[in-house]
Amino acid sequence: MKILIANHYEELCKLSANIIKEHVQAKKDAVLGLATGSTPVGLYKQLISDYQAGEIDFSKVTTFNLDEYAGLSPSHPQSYNHFMHEHLFQHINMQPDHIHIPQGDNPQLEAECMVYEDLIRQAGGIDVQILGIGANGHIGFNEPRSDFEDRTRIVKLSESTIQANARFFGGDPVLVPRLAISMGIKTIMEFSKQIVLLASGEEKADAIQKMAEGPVTTDVPASILQKHNHVTVIADQKAAQKLKKASYL
């Protein structure tokens, strides 16, 4: 696991955008795995400005998002589908049929999960997967004690994640869906050729320390990344403040 400590959030965004940009420049039909949440918003802004500057072409790129709330239609303002269009897709030249996000309002949710997993397999896996991390160590919506063998499936959100995500629902946790579809840990580990995990802010400091330096345990789902052979963690100083090994700095 390579750990890069950025001086501030803007640098984190620039470093992660550069990884994606260089990858897409070298492989025009790259498959990218994307995340939602606050952390990657600046990365997406940077990619939009790189696109506007003519430095990156998304016309042949395929994307797969990590997760989506169950029960929300793609057009629902709090759906991850809506989020991705607002923060990235509507500003760049992605082909709509190259964009994949689980359909949260599919009445056949289990079938949706299986089809999604198959689509990633058929695409040949994911070249670069962007991950955020929950304060409880989750990746995607794989909450603590998720099985490391899990594939894309329906998951129950933990209480702490419901509270953390209430800010996207006008601050009201009651409005946060209780279920979601998420790529499983096995899906992420097996299908991602390269993983870039982003973390910003001191509320992520414990999770980053446990992920990188603690035991590999389902109590901290992200700790499994210690067993992946190509992971780059990009953390700002606040998120990195509890790391013990000075060699990262």
Ligand code: F6R
């Ligand atoms: C979102 C996702 C989540 C977030 C995590 C951190 O697609 O998969 O694991 O990455 O909850 O969210 P933020 O960035 O809002 O702190």
